[in-house]
Amino acid sequence: MMRDDPDRVRASQRTRGADESLVDALLAADDARRAAVARADTLRGEQKSLGRDVARASADDRPALLAKARHLADEVKAAEADQAAADETLREIHLAIPNIVEDGVPPGGEDDFVTLEIVGTPPRVDDPRDHVEIGAALKAIDTERGAKVSGARFYFLTGIGAQLEFALINLAMAQATEAGFVPIIAPALVKPEIMQGTGFLGAHDAEVYRLADDDLYLVGTSEVALAGYHSGEILESLPLRYAGFSSCFRREAGSYGKDTKGIIRVHWFDKVEMFSYVGVDEARDEHQRLLAWEREFLDKLELAYRVIDVAAGDLGSSAARKFDIEAWFPSQGAYRELTSTSNCTTFQSRRLNIRTRGERSNAPVATLNGTLCAIARTIACLLDHHQQPDGSVHVPAALRPYLGGREVLTPA
C-alpha cells in the first residue's frame, strides 16, 4: 500500500486531537514489514530453484539436495512466520489511525464546529409542543407501545405517521433518481470485513449491534452496505451514485439521557442515504454536491436550518470532512442534526479494495456519503417545525402529492 506523507498524517492526528505517536509506530511497523517480506521473498526464491534442482537431479544427487532442501524449508517457515507477525502489527496500527482530515477543517471538538450558513427563519411558535405530544395527538407515533414491545428508544409509526414515512421515502427517492442516483434497497446485515472496511469498528464499535451467533453486524447506516457493494472491484466508469434505503440500527451506547423522549434518537430507524464513488480529484466537489442535494431536500420540506462544518475531533474515523445540516426544532428552541455528509476520500476504498483504472496502475477511488432523509428524526422535525396554533400540522407542498394531497394533519 502506498505510504501517506507522515507529516500530513501527523498534522491530521494533531488536528483531531488524536495520538500522534501512532505515526511513528506506523512507520516503524511498515519498515519492519518490508524487511520481513524481502527476507521471506529471497528464501522462497532459493527454495523454488532448489526444488527444480531436486526434480531434475539424478538418483545419486537427490539425497544430498533433499537434505539441503529440508533445512531451507525450516528457514522459509520461520521467515514466513516473521512476515505474518509484521503484517499483523502493521494492520493493527493502520486500523487505529483515522482518515487524514481535509485542509480547512475546524480544529477542536464537538462544540468547535463552524456555522457555514443559516437558511430560512425559525418559525415563531408560542408554547410549542414537542413531536411526542403532537405525534400522540395525531395517532402518528406510539412510543409507549414501542417501549412495551421492544424497549426504550423504539416506537411504532401508525396511521399518518406510517404514511409520512412512505411519503418521505418516495419524495427522497424521486429527488435522488432525478439527480441520477441509482435507487438501491440494501441489506441491513453485513459481514465483519465490510463493517471493518467502512471504519465503524474502530473507536465506535460499541455503537454497533453484532449478531454473535452468525458473525454478522446490523448496519447503523446503509452507507456500510453501499460501500461494500463494490468491494474488491475495479470500477470502469466514475462517478457511481446510489441512493440506498435500509433500516439502520444503533446501540446508542454512551448517549444515556440524551433525547430519551420521542423518536429523535432511537435504536432503529429507516433512512435514504446517498452514496458516491468518484475519482480522488472529484471528491471535494462531490461533497459540495451532496450537501446541495441535502439542502434541496430540506428546502422542499420548508424547514429552517443551518449548515455546519464539523470540527476535526468530532469526525468519524473514516471522514476527512463532514458537514451536518441542523434543522430548527421549536419545542427545543434549537437546531438539531437532520443530515450529515462525509467525504471519506480513500479511507474506505483502500480497506475494501475498491479501485479504478489509473494512468500507471489501479488507483483507489474516493467514497462519499450523505443523508437524504433519516425518516424518524425528519418526522419528528416536521411535526415540531410545522405545528400550528390550532394543533394541526402544516404539510409542505412538496410532500402533498405523496400524502393524497393533504395540506394539513389534524387530530382525528
Next chain:
RNA sequence: GGAGGCUUCGCCUAGUCUGGUCUAUGGCGCCGCACUGCUAAUGCGGUUUGGGUCACAAGCCCAUCCCGGGUUCGAAUCCCGGAGCCUCCGCCA
C-alpha cells in the same frame, strides 16, 4: 436443514485421478505492430492481479489456480475446515 456437483490469470477452457520446467493450455475479447486504399480479413507480438527492486523505463524477484489450515524437500494437483454458485429434497414470507 439434508444429498450431490462445481469454483483455474476480463469471459470460456486444458491441467487435478498418477504432486516436481505448471515459470498454467487453448479460444474469445482487448492492446500494439505489420500488411492491405478503405468501419473488415490475415500475420506477428503482448495481455491475471498484488508487492518488491528500479529512473513513474527495460529487466529481474516474490506471492497469487475461491478462502483458511495441514501433509511434503516440493501442492492448481493430496487431506481437513470454510465460503460462494448450481441441481434435487425439506421448510418458509
